[in-house]
Amino acid sequence: MQSYKIALLAGDGIGPEVMKQAVKVLKAVEARNPDVNFELNPALFGAVAYFETGKSFPQETKDICDQADAILKGTIGLNHEDSQKIPVDEQPERGALLPLRRRYNTYANFRPVYLPKELSHFSPLKAEIIGDGIDIMIIRELVGGLYFGHKETGVDEQGRRFVREVLEYDEDQIRNILKVGFETAQKRKKVLHNIHKSNVLKSSVLWNTIVDELAPSYPDVEVKHILVDAAATLLCLNPGQFDVMVMENMFGDILSDQGGGILGSLGLMPSACVGPEKSYYEPSHGSAPDIAGKNIANPYSMIGSVALMLEMSFGMESESKHLWNAMKSVFAQGYGTPDLAKGDDAKLIDTDKFGDLVVAEL
Amino acid sequence: MQSYKIALLAGDGIGPEVMKQAVKVLKAVEARNPDVNFELNPALFGAVAYFETGKSFPQETKDICDQADAILKGTIGLNHEDSQKIPVDEQPERGALLPLRRRYNTYANFRPVYLPKELSHFSPLKAEIIGDGIDIMIIRELVGGLYFGHKETGVDEQGRRFVREVLEYDEDQIRNILKVGFETAQKRKKVLHNIHKSNVLKSSVLWNTIVDELAPSYPDVEVKHILVDAAATLLCLNPGQFDVMVMENMFGDILSDQGGGILGSLGLMPSACVGPEKSYYEPSHGSAPDIAGKNIANPYSMIGSVALMLEMSFGMESESKHLWNAMKSVFAQGYGTPDLAKGDDAKLIDTDKFGDLVVAEL
Ligand SMILES: CC(C)[C@H](C(=O)O)[C@@H](O)C(=O)O
Numbered sequence: 001m002q003s004y005k006i007a008l009l010a011g012d013g014i015g016p017e018v019m020k021q022a023v024k025v026l027k028a029v030e031a032r033n034p035d036v037n038f039e040l041n042p043a044l045f046g047a048v049a050y051f052e053t054g055k056s057f058p059q060e061t062k063d064i065c066d067q068a069d070a071i072l073k074g075t076i077g078l079n080h081e082d083s084q085k086i087p088v089d090e091q092p093e094r095g096a097l098l099p100l101r102r103r104y105n106t107y108a109n110f111r112p113v114y115l116p117k118e119l120s121h122f123s124p125l126k127a128e129i130i131g132d133g134i135d136i137m138i139i140r141e142l143v144g145g146l147y148f149g150h151k152e153t154g155v156d157e158q159g160r161r162f163v164r165e166v167l168e169y170d171e172d173q174i175r176n177i178l179k180v181g182f183e184t185a186q187k188r189k190k191v192l193h194n195i196h197k198s199n200v201l202k203s204s205v206l207w208n209t210i211v212d213e214l215a216p217s218y219p220d221v222e223v224k225h226i227l228v229d230a231a232a233t234l235l236c237l238n239p240g241q242f243d244v245m246v247m248e249n250m251f252g253d254i255l256s257d258q259g260g261g262i263l264g265s266l267g268l269m270p271s272a273c274v275g276p277e278k279s280y281y282e283p284s285h286g287s288a289p290d291i292a293g294k295n296i297a298n299p300y301s302m303i304g305s306v307a308l309m310l311e312m313s314f315g316m317e318s319e320s321k322h323l324w325n326a327m328k329s330v331f332a333q334g335y336g337t338p339d340l341a342k343g344d345d346a347k348l349i350d351t352d353k354f355g356d357l358v359v360a361e362l
Numbered sequence: 363m364q365s366y367k368i369a370l371l372a373g374d375g376i377g378p379e380v381m382k383q384a385v386k387v388l389k390a391v392e393a394r395n396p397d398v399n400f401e402l403n404p405a406l407f408g409a410v411a412y413f414e415t416g417k418s419f420p421q422e423t424k425d426i427c428d429q430a431d432a433i434l435k436g437t438i439g440l441n442h443e444d445s446q447k448i449p450v451d452e453q454p455e456r457g458a459l460l461p462l463r464r465r466y467n468t469y470a471n472f473r474p475v476y477l478p479k480e481l482s483h484f485s486p487l488k489a490e491i492i493g494d495g496i497d498i499m500i501i502r503e504l505v506g507g508l509y510f511g512h513k514e515t516g517v518d519e520q521g522r523r524f525v526r527e528v529l530e531y532d533e534d535q536i537r538n539i540l541k542v543g544f545e546t547a548q549k550r551k552k553v554l555h556n557i558h559k560s561n562v563l564k565s566s567v568l569w570n571t572i573v574d575e576l577a578p579s580y581p582d583v584e585v586k587h588i589l590v591d592a593a594a595t596l597l598c599l600n601p602g603q604f605d606v607m608v609m610e611n612m613f614g615d616i617l618s619d620q621g622g623g624i625l626g627s628l629g630l631m632p633s634a635c636v637g638p639e640k641s642y643y644e645p646s647h648g649s650a651p652d653i654a655g656k657n658i659a660n661p662y663s664m665i666g667s668v669a670l671m672l673e674m675s676f677g678m679e680s681e682s683k684h685l686w687n688a689m690k691s692v693f694a695q696g697y698g699t700p701d702l703a704k705g706d707d708a709k710l711i712d713t714d715k716f717g718d719l720v721v722a723e724l
């Protein structure tokens with residue numbers, strides 16, 4: 001009997017409703033595998049935790065996460081106005097999400113930007129731009145850069161308010177994420193797009209130096225250097241040229257969301273946040289407060305994050321594949337959640353129904 | 363007789379060949395306006411200047427720019443490999459472009475992301491996404507943030523190389539660019555999209571505070587707050603929702619190039635870099651070393667930058683409109699440069715020919 005402890009951090013907004021689908025799916029996977037047991041441990045996280053306990057990442061949640069084999073996170077955050085009701089440093093992003101990333105040093109964020117040809121109608125891009133589908137793995141450094149550098153606010157000698165915040169990296173941080181990039185490229189098409197801004201940022205100069213130092217150890221991988229701004233252009237014009245893209249934290253934040261844009265919805269963006277000992281899994285999208293509680297959110301990103309967890313934390317590769325196929329098959333039957341369903345012939349389904357159909361496919 | 367001194371900084375790569383078209387156009391405008399005289403003063407700038415004088419922004423060029431009423435810049439920069447042959451601080455971006463921006467404090471960068479419905483076939487986006495065309499004005503802060511903050515490289519106590527670079531803004535810098543945003547919104551659809559990342563960056567927190575402070579002075583403008591990552595998604599999914607977008611330097615670099623992506627080419631992105639006393643004008647694209655000298659670059663961004671200069675530096679609004687219409691008309695006749703022409707029915711033209719046709723239209 002193999003038993004896995006999973007911390008469930010449903011979070012805010014649509015978090016709980018998409019998490020419900022993840023739980024359904026986990027139970028279905030368990031049912032298919034009599035020798036596997038998932039111990040599911042829900043815990044408070046995000047704004048909901050702040051309002052209940054005064055902390056958006058309470059100690060009890062930390063304990064549950066510490067004891068877990070993997071962490072499954074929903075979504076956190078409030079809308080712009082409601083956010084202001086929480087002190088800046090307890091707002092769920094600064095008070096919960098970033099501390100979660102730091103606690104487990106989940107430096108390697110895998111964000112697959114994936115759309116098989118059959119689903120290319122979901123994309124806002126023309127069919128001839130998409131060609132055989134989109135299949136990019138964005139690898140984003142997740143615990144460094146501007147996100148975690150020292151921040152200083154104050155008033156200068158002229159009486160002006162100012163802010164200074166530091167983008168910082170050391171060579172170990174850079175090397176660790178680049179290795180993940182190279183190794184992922186080796187497993188895929190052996191081309192690594194290195195995204196940088198070395199014509200302005202000194203951090204990119206060091207980054208590119210480490211790329212050059214590592215490259216000889218991966219002679220089978222071709223490195224292509226591309227400026228972050230050019231990458232933003234080309235992701236729209238010709239996404240097919242990219243396979244594995246590696247980049248620092250903030251660039252990864254922006255380009256991966258652009259990735260969601262070219263897929264047709266952030267609802268199609270699961271992700272894995274991998275640390276040396278523990279990993280957590282989350283949809284790349286936000287908590288979408290405007291549609292929360294309406295049962296219309298697309299749970300694909302959440303369920304896809306379960307698939308990534310099965311593969312990467314539990315080594316259950318074939319179960320992971322089953323799950324991807326089940327989701328693809330639901331879409332292939334013409335079903336779509338409201339973020340995706342366009343045109344008359346779309347069979348509109350809600351959050352729960354999507355979860356049910358995936359479970360039925362399994 | 364009205365006389366204007368224009369510094370011409372052709373630069374590297376395709377710079378000289380697109381600048382040639384700008385000069386043709388300026389002569390044609392001059393011919394149409396007997397009371398206007400353009401004094402054109404070419405000067406060395408970029409890698410070409412470095413190799414000739416040892417400086418990428420030589421003193422002589424500074425003098426010519428200082429004396430000019432406006433500066434017209436081509437493109438600068440070499441490919442990734444050739445760049446390495448120049449010491450980091452003399453590379454044309456750090457050694458010429460950023461000093462140019464700083465010298466004239468060109469804090470307000472206008473980047474129109476514009477595609478009339480008739481030209482929407484150039485875009486990689488589906489017709490139903492584009493609707494009535496794309497018409498966004500990106501306003502980017504151009505002399506602050508990470509671009510100009512203090513940078514430190516070194517080796518830490520553990521012997522690791524590190525870099526720290528500072529993203530810094532003071533309230534005056536933020537207020538100045540936001541005012542440009544509000545005023546531009548007032549002249550257009552009275553909606554201002556404020557792009558920020560306040561859930562992570564303290565600079566965005568200050569930025570948004572200033573937005574809130576300024577907003578009451580512009581009661582006719584509706585402010586919409588949007589996270590930079592969400593903006594990257596939505597620029598692909600639904601660009602029609604944006605009219606004026608205002609943002610800090612690095613975000614503007616990335617999102618405006620994404621803007622070029624949704625238009626179908628950076629060749630469709632002219633820009634104005636406006637300072638309190640002097641402004642300069644430049645295409646948003648790079649020097650494209652791979653196609654330099656081949657006479658196939660699209661000079662639209664360069665000629666569009668001339669149109670912006672006529673309007674914004676010389677108050678020649680009707681001449682500026684003529685010029686935009688002339689360019690539109692060339693495209694409307696089915697002509698296209700190689701970056702744009704797609705499909706069999708495209709009448710492919712080269713750089714020179716595009717310039718000639720625009721002049722003929724005038
Ligand atoms: C919520 C926010 C702090 C987070 C980030 O910026 O990393 C999110 O946008 C993401 O991409 O996971």
Ligand SMILES: CC(C)[C@H](C(=O)O)[C@@H](O)C(=O)O
Pocket residue numbers: 199200229439455459615646
């Ligand atoms: C060449 C480079 C320094 C520049 C920038 O990053 O500002 C360019 O990308 C731009 O957008 O004008």
